[in-house]
């Protein structure tokens with residue numbers, strides 16, 4: 001009995017393994033040493049440029065991390081977010097979650113120019129975004145992870161997918177869970193990835209309603225934020241997303257427990273629901289947060305890349321060749 005159960009389990013798992021090999025997502029074609037012969041120095045060029053940009057303005061590390069997220073959640077990590085509008089398509093830069101918000105394009109342009117000088121037409125913009133996101137987190141003292149390479153760049157963009165796939169700061173917990181589930185992430189991975197809000201800033205317009213109309217916010221925290229985010233006007237005034245916004249740490253989760261989440265969507269992760277336990281775990285266990293954030297970032301970085309002869313390697317990240 002036991003051995004036949006074992007052997008059918010074994011057959012089942014062998015079968016599953018074969019299915020996995022047959023239908024592996026195209027991320028399987030990304031490799032660690034993709035540019036070993038064609039552009040051996042590409043990683044140090046990117047790391048040096050990111051370190052310079054972050055030394056000049058710590059927030060740039062946050063902006064570059066977010067740029068990679070906003071690329072990958074919209075039809076995969078294909079640098080579509082970097083395309084300017086053309087006569088043929090409207091890019092993603094004017095989508096609600098991006099407009100007047102995403103930044104870091106000049107840093108990507110600087111990196112691309114340096115790479116084009118060393119290895120013309122070789123390193124894709126999508127790979128630059130993936131490496132720069134990792135280097136940014138490391139520069140702000142967070143965990144590193146192994147980035148695979150070989151992504152190619154899209155020849156088009158999707159304003160409508162940017163509007164529908166990127167989560168809104170007014171989202172409920174169940175909406176957050178389903179929007180990440182749509183991209184293949186578990187609820188715990190969504191919580192880990194939300195920990196990206198341990199760095200960077202948000203505009204008043206994204207959290208005003210929370211300051212004036214919500215009850216699950218610490219009163220002295222709300223009072224301290226209101227002068228910089230009046231009930232009308234000051235839409236673009238910035239506040240830090242956590243209490244140590246230039247340091248990649250687990251303080252974001254402590255802040256949530258203290259009802260000091262800045263965005264409505266942040267506080268949804270600790271509001272008496274199914275995410276509370278994981279927030280507590282990350283708040284008391286920085287190593288667990290770092291490890292689970294890093295592995296969720298690897299997964300995000302591998303979302304639906306263009307590989308092989310799909311797409312192209314843009315020479316200018318802002319437009320197709």
Ligand code: HEM
Pocket residue numbers: 059061062063065066069100101102103167168169170171176193194196197199200201202203204206241263265
């Ligand atoms: C869970 C759902 C999420 C929502 C609703 C959300 C929403 C937002 C909003 C509204 C802002 C402020 C934008 C502005 O005021 O212009 C922001 C900033 C930011 N987000 Fe998220 N986000 C989410 C998940 C993520 C993820 C998964 C990452 C990266 C892995 C990320 C990284 C960042 C960073 C680093 C900033 C600060 C950017 C800067 O200072 O330039 N966010 N997010």
Ligand SMILES: *[C@@H]1O[C@H](CO)[C@@H](O)[C@H](O)[C@H]1NC(C)=O
Pocket residue numbers: 086087088
């Ligand atoms: C728009 O598409 C047409 C036809 O595919 C092409 O010839 C033209 O160069 C494109 N314009 C831009 C700005 O990409």
Ligand SMILES: *[C@@H]1O[C@H](CO)[C@@H](O)[C@H](O)[C@H]1NC(C)=O
Pocket residue numbers: 218219220221
């Ligand atoms: C809000 O935070 C302050 C610390 O700044 C604390 O003294 C106070 O007890 C908190 N309020 C509540 C209701 O927890």
